[in-house]
Amino acid sequence: MNNFQYSRASDVADAIRLLAADPGAKLIAGGTNLIDLMKENVERPSRLIDISRLPLRDIEETADGGLRIGALVPNSDLAYHPLIEQRYPLLASAILAGASAQLRNMASVGGNLMQRTRCPYFYDTTTPCNKRSPGMGCSALDGLNRNHAILGTSESCIATSPSDMGVALAALGALVHIAGRTGDRTIALTDFHRLPGDKPHIDTNLGSGEIITAVELPPQGFARNYSYLKIRDRLSYAFALVSVAAALELEGNAVSEARLALGGVAHKPWRSLEAEAALRGQAATPDHFGRAADLLLQGATARSHNGFKIELARRAIMRTLMQATSATPQSQSHKKIA
Amino acid sequence: MNAYVGTPTSRVDGRAKVTGTAKYAGEFTADGLVHGFVVEATIPRGRIVRLDTSEALKVAGVLDVLTHANRPSLADKDEAWKDEVAPEGSPFRPLYDDLIRFNGQPIALVVAEEWETAKFAATLVLVDYEQDGFATDLEAERGSASEMDKPHRPRGDAKGALAAAALRHEADYLIPTEHHNPMELYATTTVWESDGKLTVYDKTQGVQNVHKFLCAVFDKKPDDLRVISPFVGGAFGSGLRPQYQVVLATLAALALKRSVRVVLTRRQMYGLGHRPMTIEHVALGARPDGTLDAVTHEAVAVTSRYEDFSRNDTGWAEQLYKSPNSHFSHKLVDLDVSTPCDMRAPGAASGVCALECAMDELAVALKLDPIELRLKCYSDRDQSEDLPYTSKQLRECYARGAEAFGWARRTPAPRSMRDGKELVGWGMATGVWEALQMPVAVRIVLTSNGHAEVSCAASDIGTGTYTIVAQVAADALGLPIENISVRLADSALPQAPVEGGSWMAASSAHAVLGAAEDIRQELARLAKAMPDSPLAHLDAANVALVDGMIGRNGAAVSIADVMRHSNIERIEKEKLNQFAEDKSHARNTHSAVFAEVKVDEQLGVIRVTRVVSAVAAGRILNTKTARSQILGGVVWGIGMALHEETAMDHRFGRIMNANIAEYHIPVNADIHDIDVIFVDEPDDRINRLGIKGLGEIGIVGVPAAIANAVYHATGKRIRRFPITLDKLLD
Ligand SMILES: Cc1cc2nc3c(=O)[nH]c(=O)nc-3n(C[C@H](O)[C@H](O)[C@H](O)COP(=O)(O)OP(=O)(O)OC[C@H]3O[C@@H](n4cnc5c(N)ncnc54)[C@H](O)[C@@H]3O)c2cc1C
Numbered sequence A: 001m002n003n004f005q006y007s008r009a010s011d012v013a014d015a016i017r018l019l020a021a022d023p024g025a026k027l028i029a030g031g032t033n034l035i036d037l038m039k040e041n042v043e044r045p046s047r048l049i050d051i052s053r054l055p056l057r058d059i060e061e062t063a064d065g066g067l068r069i070g071a072l073v074p075n076s077d078l079a080y081h082p083l084i085e086q087r088y089p090l091l092a093s094a095i096l097a098g099a100s101a102q103l104r105n106m107a108s109v110g111g112n113l114m115q116r117t118r119c120p121y122f123y124d125t126t127t128p129c130n131k132r133s134p135g136m137g138c139s140a141l142d143g144l145n146r147n148h149a150i151l152g153t154s155e156s157c158i159a160t161s162p163s164d165m166g167v168a169l170a171a172l173g174a175l176v177h178i179a180g181r182t183g184d185r186t187i188a189l190t191d192f193h194r195l196p197g198d199k200p201h202i203d204t205n206l207g208s209g210e211i212i213t214a215v216e217l218p219p220q221g222f223a224r225n226y227s228y229l230k231i232r233d234r235l236s237y238a239f240a241l242v243s244v245a246a247a248l249e250l251e252g253n254a255v256s257e258a259r260l261a262l263g264g265v266a267h268k269p270w271r272s273l274e275a276e277a278a279l280r281g282q283a284a285t286p287d288h289f290g291r292a293a294d295l296l297l298q299g300a301t302a303r304s305h306n307g308f309k310i311e312l313a314r315r316a317i318m319r320t321l322m323q324a325t326s327a328t329p330q331s332q333s334h335k336k337i338a
Numbered sequence B: 001m002n003a004y005v006g007t008p009t010s011r012v013d014g015r016a017k018v019t020g021t022a023k024y025a026g027e028f029t030a031d032g033l034v035h036g037f038v039v040e041a042t043i044p045r046g047r048i049v050r051l052d053t054s055e056a057l058k059v060a061g062v063l064d065v066l067t068h069a070n071r072p073s074l075a076d077k078d079e080a081w082k083d084e085v086a087p088e089g090s091p092f093r094p095l096y097d098d099l100i101r102f103n104g105q106p107i108a109l110v111v112a113e114e115w116e117t118a119k120f121a122a123t124l125v126l127v128d129y130e131q132d133g134f135a136t137d138l139e140a141e142r143g144s145a146s147e148m149d150k151p152h153r154p155r156g157d158a159k160g161a162l163a164a165a166a167l168r169h170e171a172d173y174l175i176p177t178e179h180h181n182p183m184e185l186y187a188t189t190t191v192w193e194s195d196g197k198l199t200v201y202d203k204t205q206g207v208q209n210v211h212k213f214l215c216a217v218f219d220k221k222p223d224d225l226r227v228i229s230p231f232v233g234g235a236f237g238s239g240l241r242p243q244y245q246v247v248l249a250t251l252a253a254l255a256l257k258r259s260v261r262v263v264l265t266r267r268q269m270y271g272l273g274h275r276p277m278t279i280e281h282v283a284l285g286a287r288p289d290g291t292l293d294a295v296t297h298e299a300v301a302v303t304s305r306y307e308d309f310s311r312n313d314t315g316w317a318e319q320l321y322k323s324p325n326s327h328f329s330h331k332l333v334d335l336d337v338s339t340p341c342d343m344r345a346p347g348a349a350s351g352v353c354a355l356e357c358a359m360d361e362l363a364v365a366l367k368l369d370p371i372e373l374r375l376k377c378y379s380d381r382d383q384s385e386d387l388p389y390t391s392k393q394l395r396e397c398y399a400r401g402a403e404a405f406g407w408a409r410r411t412p413a414p415r416s417m418r419d420g421k422e423l424v425g426w427g428m429a430t431g432v433w434e435a436l437q438m439p440v441a442v443r444i445v446l447t448s449n450g451h452a453e454v455s456c457a458a459s460d461i462g463t464g465t466y467t468i469v470a471q472v473a474a475d476a477l478g479l480p481i482e483n484i485s486v487r488l489a490d491s492a493l494p495q496a497p498v499e500g501g502s503w504m505a506a507s508s509a510h511a512v513l514g515a516a517e518d519i520r521q522e523l524a525r526l527a528k529a530m531p532d533s534p535l536a537h538l539d540a541a542n543v544a545l546v547d548g549m550i551g552r553n554g555a556a557v558s559i560a561d562v563m564r565h566s567n568i569e570r571i572e573k574e575k576l577n578q579f580a581e582d583k584s585h586a587r588n589t590h591s592a593v594f595a596e597v598k599v600d601e602q603l604g605v606i607r608v609t610r611v612v613s614a615v616a617a618g619r620i621l622n623t624k625t626a627r628s629q630i631l632g633g634v635v636w637g638i639g640m641a642l643h644e645e646t647a648m649d650h651r652f653g654r655i656m657n658a659n660i661a662e663y664h665i666p667v668n669a670d671i672h673d674i675d676v677i678f679v680d681e682p683d684d685r686i687n688r689l690g691i692k693g694l695g696e697i698g699i700v701g702v703p704a705a706i707a708n709a710v711y712h713a714t715g716k717r718i719r720r721f722p723i724t725l726d727k728l729l730d
């Protein structure tokens, strides 16, 4: 770990000022990802700007009936908040599928969205990695890539976004509120993370000097027919090989609205409007689910060790949609798959 | 009298551990303590051509950077570096020269006033290498394997019998590299005492091994240093040999004449020993009735280029299954990695896994129940030496385990049992380990207040040695266990070997009995000499120590009275217990392991919902700590079956999952019902108490039972461990 300065931001404007004053500065919230990366010398910030005490911890109802979640709400508080449990159980479920209780207690909403990939080469400064050191090459392309991306990859990077929470937020159509020197702006969560392209060192569309202040959920919560299914190498406390967030509105057995997002397969939570459109107006049957899965996985490509993910994702999508349809969502405490 | 032996006595050190007063090697401190941080090599093979420490030395608070170029002197003969359990070869010497032998090798130690300073300065040490060609891939280098000494004499003509066999099963089973990952990081605090002597607090499984090693490496007299390791937060074999941090901390203490602590990082722990990757090739030839004609087992294992680490992977069939022809071989492939080392049930965990999967495959081919096949081949003798066993209740393990598990309700066809969307599989396997015993000395000091201190250099690596020593001493001295204090793991205490191989329970218990017997004799002599002694007419050989008294059939005096009358404050006895070598019998522990898995048919997600482990391990000293040992072994076996794998990128010769977020071991969610059964196994031949020890047996057989259950559930035979869900998908 390198030496760094430490400042505590007094308010959001102060945090933005501090960021602008020092291009090497980084915000720190729960620290569960940033400190790890600093210990590995992957992140070497000149200054840490501590935002953990800023008043961004509220969960408030918005005028249109949605919810606005402060960027510093701890992951556990969010998962167990009554309004989330009742109206957005998909989000609660996805959060509880991630990390461990201790980590969720520390982790913040903003930090969770900004957490960096778990690609082992990214973490190891002795191996080439375009995300860590642009231009050095990608060790994963022909290396240990069993848990790498199958969608939206580039020849520069095949890393995945590790966030579970983000997958549910993508499915729910969440918005990200951002503050910066030039004022506030809002972008859709699905536009927040980038694909790697030829600039894999840039994970998101958050500008330098900007800070996430809140995440907003639209009114529609899909509280009846939803499920978050995470498939991993042990039954808890492991990153997703594949995860699926499914949310349906059903009229009888017909789908009137559908949301589907994948985790663990791409540089961002993976959604396809086409796949969702293919479900709308159709009967909630395996045939239609299979069609949606095909559309969602369109263009999936495998490297040497991650080919199984394509079939796994397909089966997981089918299963999650069944769980959502029958209103038997995957439990995150009982590990048997519903 | 057994008030304690055989009972579920709680750990005598339990309170100290859970309240944090038990101190571990990295927690000892001293005036002026400074901290060392290790700089590791980042290539697997080559030479250091430049090692620039100037920037690191400029950091305020940095005291020194030790390298091969500026270090104090270290022994130059291999013999000095060979510890008690070193394999053949030329042991690794940290900071000795400019050669790089494995990725992660220590190449410098930054010493600073604060640990964080040392850690930061370590990033400023600049190294240039001249890299040599290297190899780390066992499968790619399999062809270069060279044969070690035969683990067992071949019997008959295995090759011929195999070729002629009515039924043959032959396959490779691959066990990946695994790391021990004890919770406690390797750490040493070397204290520079005012008289220039050194007290070395080290995480180790053998303080006297480390003591002798350090004396040889640093050319010190035995009195110049002392090694202490009161508590060990898990080691599992990784602490049998002195690890490099003890050399570095001591080297730095000598260089700076100050107390130095070195704690390794989790990543650095992956540069220590490991369970070597092995390709286990097993071939079985059988007659249609299920009796065996031939068994061959060849293990091809990784070792380093500088030492030949090998274990007994292959010979276990000699103990388990009758066959007129057998052949075993152990081959090594030299790779650019650190030397492997023992890891819980070394050899057996891997080799028996392969053998027991192969037996399951044979049972399927013969359409025999897996237990029936094993009973058909059951061997009452150890065929390698043609010896009977001191005891072998393995049949009873099969019977009791099967009954507890409900094996009779199993339908044999694969994919024939299910529970909703999950396929259900029931599998079983046999476990076997040795019942070893080693010379151990124990000192007992009995004081007139009725307290006894029992001391020995043996370590308690978390297995419960403190507790069983206290139990045996309390019974032998006829005192309440609260009156016994146990001191362990100080090199100045009576002789003990490294704690490993499951030999410490039997070895230390009998040493306690020996010293206690000497105390009893002394007390008897004194008691008989008392005026009007109620023992006057009793034979000294027949009086016993019970409830703080010495005597027989009501004729007794209190120990306190005896000592007071004799004007004796303390009686001290030390006894070295040598087991008489008995070459007429084989000594083993056995188990039968039954596992239930539920596999999601579509997604391949595996849950191990039940395990029954029925163990025959002689007399159980403490049913509570013993059960814990078996539980731990079963959990680890689940990890071996489904999770554990050290992932090496062979292009870099570098381990890519050197942390316990990515190196998976089971978590709570992976563990369901585990039922431990201890089968009665009286054994008056093995030793006086009939003890066999059971640190290792708990893991043996578990991975195979699970793999066999996965086959039964899915019809898929996975021979490359771990069994991850992708292997079940197609
Ligand atoms: C062992 C382990 C297992 C894990 N398993 C999972 C898992 O299964 N699923 C999962 O989803 N996650 C998992 N995580 C990751 C965990 O969820 C993240 O570390 C956590 O959410 C990050 O939040 P934080 O507040 O601690 O972020 P920090 O570490 O404080 O910050 C992370 C990044 O976010 C930036 N940042 C923080 N707040 C803001 C803000 N308001 N605006 C702009 N930038 C900001 C920081 O500058 C930094 O770059 C795991 C982590 C660990 C260590």
Ligand code: SF4
Binding pocket: A117, A119, A120, A121, A122, A128, A129, A130, A131, A132, A137, A138, A139, A140, A141, A148, A156, A157, A158, A159, A200
């Ligand atoms: S996949 Fe991305 S993060 Fe991983 S090595 Fe390649 S460039 Fe780096």
